[in-house]
Amino acid sequence: MTGSQPVLTMTGISKSFPGVRALDGVDFRLLPGEVHALMGENGAGKSTLIKVLTGVYRTDHGAVTLGGAEVSFSGPMQATAAGVSTVYQEVNLCTNLSVAENIFIGREPRRLGAVRWAEMRRRARALLARLDLDIDVNAQLGTYSLAVQQMVAIARAIDVEARVLVLDEPTSSLDAGEVAQLFRVMRQLRDDGLAILFVTHFLDQVYEIADRITVLRNGRLVGEYPTSELPQLGLVEKMIGKELRALERLDEQSRHDAAAPVEGAPLLDVRELGRRSAVARFDLTIHEGEVVGLAGLLGSGRTEVARLLFGADRADHGSVRVHGTPTSLRNPVAAIGHGIGFCSENRRAEGIVGELSVRENIILALQAARGWLRPVPRRRQDELVDRYVRALSIRPADPDIPVGNLSGGNQQKVLLARWLITEPRLLILDEPTRGIDIGAKTEIQRLVAQLSDGGMAVLFVSAELEEVLRLSHRIAVMRDREMVAQLTNDQSVDADRIMQTIAAGAGHEEVPS
Amino acid sequence: MTTLSLLAARTRSRLPRRHVPVLATLVLLLVLYGVGVSQYRAFSNIQVVFNVFIDNGFLLVVAVGMTFVILTGGIDLSVGSVVAMTAMVSAFLLREGLPAALVLIIALLIGPTLGFLMGCVIHFFDIQPFIVTLAGMFFARGMCTFISGSSIPITDGFWTRMSQQRIGNPSGNFVSISVLIAFAVVAVAAYTLAYTRLGRNVYAIGGNSQSALLMGLPVGRTRIAVYTISGLCAAIGGILLSFYTLSGAPLIGVGMELDVIAAVVIGGTVLTGGSGYVFGTVLGVLVLGVIQTLITFDGSLNSWWTKIVIGGLLFAFILLQRLIGIRYK
Numbered sequence: 001m002t003g004s005q006p007v008l009t010m011t012g013i014s015k016s017f018p019g020v021r022a023l024d025g026v027d028f029r030l031l032p033g034e035v036h037a038l039m040g041e042n043g044a045g046k047s048t049l050i051k052v053l054t055g056v057y058r059t060d061h062g063a064v065t066l067g068g069a070e071v072s073f074s075g076p077m078q079a080t081a082a083g084v085s086t087v088y089q090e091v092n093l094c095t096n097l098s099v100a101e102n103i104f105i106g107r108e109p110r111r112l113g114a115v116r117w118a119e120m121r122r123r124a125r126a127l128l129a130r131l132d133l134d135i136d137v138n139a140q141l142g143t144y145s146l147a148v149q150q151m152v153a154i155a156r157a158i159d160v161e162a163r164v165l166v167l168d169e170p171t172s173s174l175d176a177g178e179v180a181q182l183f184r185v186m187r188q189l190r191d192d193g194l195a196i197l198f199v200t201h202f203l204d205q206v207y208e209i210a211d212r213i214t215v216l217r218n219g220r221l222v223g224e225y226p227t228s229e230l231p232q233l234g235l236v237e238k239m240i241g242k243e244l245r246a247l248e249r250l251d252e253q254s255r256h257d258a259a260a261p262v263e264g265a266p267l268l269d270v271r272e273l274g275r276r277s278a279v280a281r282f283d284l285t286i287h288e289g290e291v292v293g294l295a296g297l298l299g300s301g302r303t304e305v306a307r308l309l310f311g312a313d314r315a316d317h318g319s320v321r322v323h324g325t326p327t328s329l330r331n332p333v334a335a336i337g338h339g340i341g342f343c344s345e346n347r348r349a350e351g352i353v354g355e356l357s358v359r360e361n362i363i364l365a366l367q368a369a370r371g372w373l374r375p376v377p378r379r380r381q382d383e384l385v386d387r388y389v390r391a392l393s394i395r396p397a398d399p400d401i402p403v404g405n406l407s408g409g410n411q412q413k414v415l416l417a418r419w420l421i422t423e424p425r426l427l428i429l430d431e432p433t434r435g436i437d438i439g440a441k442t443e444i445q446r447l448v449a450q451l452s453d454g455g456m457a458v459l460f461v462s463a464e465l466e467e468v469l470r471l472s473h474r475i476a477v478m479r480d481r482e483m484v485a486q487l488t489n490d491q492s493v494d495a496d497r498i499m500q501t502i503a504a505g506a507g508h509e510e511v512p513s
Numbered sequence: 514m515t516t517l518s519l520l521a522a523r524t525r526s527r528l529p530r531r532h533v534p535v536l537a538t539l540v541l542l543l544v545l546y547g548v549g550v551s552q553y554r555a556f557s558n559i560q561v562v563f564n565v566f567i568d569n570g571f572l573l574v575v576a577v578g579m580t581f582v583i584l585t586g587g588i589d590l591s592v593g594s595v596v597a598m599t600a601m602v603s604a605f606l607l608r609e610g611l612p613a614a615l616v617l618i619i620a621l622l623i624g625p626t627l628g629f630l631m632g633c634v635i636h637f638f639d640i641q642p643f644i645v646t647l648a649g650m651f652f653a654r655g656m657c658t659f660i661s662g663s664s665i666p667i668t669d670g671f672w673t674r675m676s677q678q679r680i681g682n683p684s685g686n687f688v689s690i691s692v693l694i695a696f697a698v699v700a701v702a703a704y705t706l707a708y709t710r711l712g713r714n715v716y717a718i719g720g721n722s723q724s725a726l727l728m729g730l731p732v733g734r735t736r737i738a739v740y741t742i743s744g745l746c747a748a749i750g751g752i753l754l755s756f757y758t759l760s761g762a763p764l765i766g767v768g769m770e771l772d773v774i775a776a777v778v779i780g781g782t783v784l785t786g787g788s789g790y791v792f793g794t795v796l797g798v799l800v801l802g803v804i805q806t807l808i809t810f811d812g813s814l815n816s817w818w819t820k821i822v823i824g825g826l827l828f829a830f831i832l833l834q835r836l837i838g839i840r841y842k
Contacts, residue, residue: 077729092727094720096531096787097713105717106710106730114708140531156728 005068007032007195008053008084008164013062015048022048024219025062030164030195035186037210037227038199041239041298041463045219046199050166053197054079054086067163085157089169091149093156095142100124102141103156127155131185147178151185158189165189166197171205175277183209201299202480203232203503217241232503239297240499264288266324267457268340268426270309273318279304281317282483284476286426286459291452293472293489294461295498301481302461303345306430309459310342311335336369341419343412345430345461351415354404358394358414359385361403365418388417392447412444426457433467445471465495477501533837534781534830535793541779541826542796545803553810560686565802570691571596571753573798575769576776577702578746580794581739583777584706585718586786587642589740591631592747593769594653595624597762599751601657603672604665604761613671621748627653628744632737646740650770657763664762667755675756691753698749703791711738719786775823776801779830800826 008030015023023045030036040046051057053064055073064071066082073079076086093102100121101108109119124137133151141149150170157165167186171179186209190196198210206213206227213230215222215238222238230238264287274281279301286292294302307313311329320329322338329335332342344351353361362385367376385399392413394406403414412432419427429448433441448471452458462468468475469489477485477498485501487493549556566573575592582589603620607613631649635642667673681687706712714735717725726732755761780797782789804822808814 076727080729088727092721092724094717094724094728094787096720097716101713105713106728108710108713110710113710115710115713 004031004033006030007067009065010049010053011063011065013049013052013064014060015052015057016060022219023052023059026216026219026221028214028221029224030197031212032163032195033190033193034211035190035196035198035209037206037213038197038216039206039213039235039239040216040222044216044239046216047168048219049216050086050168050197050199054084054166080157080162083161083163084166085162085164086166086168087150087153087157087170091146091153093141093149093153095140095149097141098138099128099135099141099144099152100137102152103127103159124155127159128152130188131155132188133185145178147174147181150174150178150182154185154189158194162194164195164197166199168199169201170198171200171202179205201297203235203297204480206235207232215239233500236297236499236503264290264455264457267322268309269321269324271319273308273315273320275304275308275313275316278313278481279308280482282476284309284483284486286457288425288457289452289455290474291448291458291460291472293468293475294459294478295465295468295475296478296502298463300478300502301483302478303430304481305476305478305483306342306345306428306459306461309335310340310428312342333368336365336422336424339423339425340428341365341422341424341426342428343415343419343430343432345434352403352411355402357400358389358403358406359399361414362388362399362417362421365422369422384421385417388421392417393443409441409444416444416447420451424456426459427451428459428461430461431463432460433462433464465498469493469495469498530837531788534783534834535790535796537830537833538779538781538793538796538800542800542803545800545807549803549807549810552807556806556810561806563681563686563688563692565799565806566692566695567689567757568805569798569802570689570695571750571757572769572773572776572801573695573795574698574746574753575750576773576780576794576798577698577791578743578750579770579773579777580702580780580782580789580791581706581715582642582743583719583774583782583784584715584786584789585736585739586722586784587635587736587739588646588774588784589628589631589743589747590643590646590770591627591649591653592743592750592773593766593771594650594657595627595744595747596751596754596769597657597764597766598653599624599748600755600758600765601660601665601761601763603752603755604667605660607667607669607672608665613669616669617752620752621745624744624746624748624751625741626744628740628742628747629737631744632740635740636733636736642740654763654767657761661761661763664760667759667761672756672759676759689756691756694749694753698746699791699795706791711735715739716787719788721787772801772823775827779823779826781830781834783834784831 006029010026010028013023013026013028026045026049028049038046038049048057052059055075055078058072066084071082073082073084079086097105103124104120108115109123110116121137128135128137131151131154133148135144135148141152154165170182174182186196186198200206210227212224212226213235214224215235217239218241266285267288268286270284272281272283282305284292294305296302304313308315309329311331311334314330320327327338329338335342353364359381363376363381366384370376389397389399394410394413394417403411406414416432432444445467448458448460460468460471472489475487475489475493475498476483477487479502487497555561575596579589579592599620602623603616606616606619627649631645634640634645675690678690679687680690680693706715714725714730717728717730718732718735722732754765758765776797777789777794778784778797779800780789780793780795782793801823805819808816808818
């Protein structure tokens with residue numbers, strides 16, 4: 001198989017956006033009859049590479065050859081016509097049309113301009129039989145599960161004499177059984193000689209299906225490896241890009257005095273909490289004054305856990321106790337009522353209201369907690385805002401300018417201040433230090449430590465292991481949407497151990513909470 | 514017990530949910546007709562049904578055009594004004610002495626041209642159809658009064674022939690030519706929606722325009738086409754109305770677009786697009802017509818009762834659509 005000529009080669013691909021070098025001289029090749037996984041953290045350049053391949057973006061430098069001839073697609077339609085079909089994470093089909101029509105619309109068999117429905121259904125049945133899928137081609141697509149819809153999208157993609165099939169995170173909303181069905185189809189297509197480019201966040205799936213792996217990091221090619229020669233730990237190392245030893249040394253420098261275990265009362269206690277196709281059921285206890293770190297690769301389910309605990313997504317299973325009293329976190333209002341605050345990962349879209357002033361942004365959550373019928377008196381507003389602008393050293397210290405004009409770090413502090421004035425008992429911080437400068441980062445880290453010393457519980461979600469190690473008393477490790485371990489952050493825990501846990505999953509000793 | 518529930522499950526799956534609204538309208542129509550027949554002896558005369566078609570032929574044609582627009586998830590508020598403008602222009606040009614054939618061609622070009630322009634604005638500038646066609650509505654209505662502030666009678670021979678020609682059997686039951694034209698429009702539209710790429714693209718765009726774009730369908734072209742079709746249907750409707758009234762009046766058809774939308778929705782087409790049939794629209798127009806006839810037969814009820822009943826029915830049908838879960842994302 002490795003001896004055959006690549007059906008697709010990309011050489012020296014570079015692509016820049018204003019201020020960002022998304023791809024820097026990346027090489028990539030795809031052989032017929034293989035499943036090739038493209039791996040890397042978010043921002044590594046995977047989706048940019050795919051968009052260059054499918055003609056959504058034009059390259060700045062570099063060449064793409066398909067079947068030996070150089071090509072440059074002006075858009076996805078042209079790429080599809082040339083034999084490069086893409087199935088995206090979200091199913092881009094029309095659920096109101098029949099299965100057969102979704103496969104053929106735009107290229108229906110016709111006679112004298114009239115669609116030949118019988119012929120179309122016959123062909124759809126033949127095509128779906130090739131995918132080993134036994135469904136009614138007359139039924140509306142919307143009556144089938146997402147997995148079947150995904151399969152129909154693949155049927156549409158391969159009908160056009162595809163030579164290359166790009167699957168961009170096709171499994172992210174499928175459950176285990178549906179993934180197995182998809183993999184069966186992928187293997188069959190691979191054996192038919194199709195070249196499949198597979199993008200996913202799930203490490204297990206890569207090892208289950210992929211023949212080779214290409215790893216990208218920060219827009220650069222790290223390397224191309226046969227799956228059998230790259231162990232999971234090695235893959236994680238190559239994706240994150242730091243030697244484990246180096247990480248370990250960094251971590252020795254400072255560590256929250258976590259040696260003393262927290263003796264506070266259990267504040268939040270969840271059992272078997274979970275949500276289908278978002279995160280598997282997990283148990284978690286957070287004590288007063290405790291910082292619990294949530295570690296894991298991007299897309300491993302960290303944010304999903306945070307959103308469940310805040311009621312932003314509704315759990316479909318499990319029980320919740322706050323201070324020992326059973327309750328439910330059915331929506332953010334309920335969570336806020338229990339003294340839970342949440343700083344979103346996506347502060348632009350979900351947290352900060354750019355047009356409103358610093359003062360208005362800070363007051364928002366307090367006002368919401370009081371109900372809109374009881375406005376916070378202006379004097380009290382000024383008092384509170386002044387206090388927190390000073391305490392968090394928000395700059396510029398003018399509470400009346402629009403928040404949109406502040407730097408990312410200061411916006412983050414405004415968001416923090418918003419929740420702090422409601423005096424939460426548990427603060428969930430999702431990636432509070434992402435994309436902000438090092439000064440603001442240390443200030444926020446110091447603040448988290450202070451808050452926990454003052455008795456507040458903090459759930460700290462971060463992609464940076466050093467940060468999690470430095471701040472947390474306990475660390476919960478996420479992997480493939482599952483909480484695989486909870487470690488007490490003592491001397492035995494280091495970046496190496498967490499990485500191993502991420503790479504290997506469960507099987508390491510679990511510390512009961 | 515078990516077999517019974519199995520049977521129930523099967524029959525339920527045999528009846529696709531998208532057909533439920535149309536069937537509900539059919540049942541409603543039959544019930545209304547049954548009420549009429551049981552209450553009034555003269556109602557059972559087949560001419561009553563023919564008269565419903567004669568009185569609402571123009572409305573049916575306009576509603577067919579609206580069905581295309583609503584199937585894509587759009588709306589066309591200009592149709593009532595375009596109907597009036599077409600009738601006005603015809604009456605004016607005939608009074609000026611132009612030959613009937615030429616007048617027909619000109620009158621039939623105005624509606625689709627305006628529709629095409631509105632479609633272009635909606636597509637290229639990505640503006641809400643509601644506001645664009647509202648502007649079109651004001652424009653066309655303004656043009657009516659610009660042509661003449663008062664009604665212009667039509668005395669042209671062709672027009673009067675079309676108005677008075679009765680097609681039917683010697684025993685006295687008949688329909689007008691307008692009804693035949695309306696049926697022809699319905700047949701062409703039904704074929705277009707079911708068997709041509711344009712028609713299928715209309716459904717795809719109504720289902721999910723983003724997906725339609727990514728599947729490589731000509732979304733822009735289709736969208737412009739449906740407003741052009743709606744304009745053409747409104748123009749044909751205007752001609753039929755001028756056959757019916759033998760005049761052009763500046764204030765005729767005010768609010769007609771709302772009757773048309775009501776007919777389409779009662780006919781089972783979902784306002785968010787992607788689901789519905791021309792056949793349903795025919796039923797929707799008939800429901801409105803039969804209600805009117807019932808109120809006329811009663812004689813004591815104010816004609817505004819028509820509106821009240823239509824209002825209630827609209828609520829019922831929108832709720833029905835929501836309940837059976839036709840919600841495409």
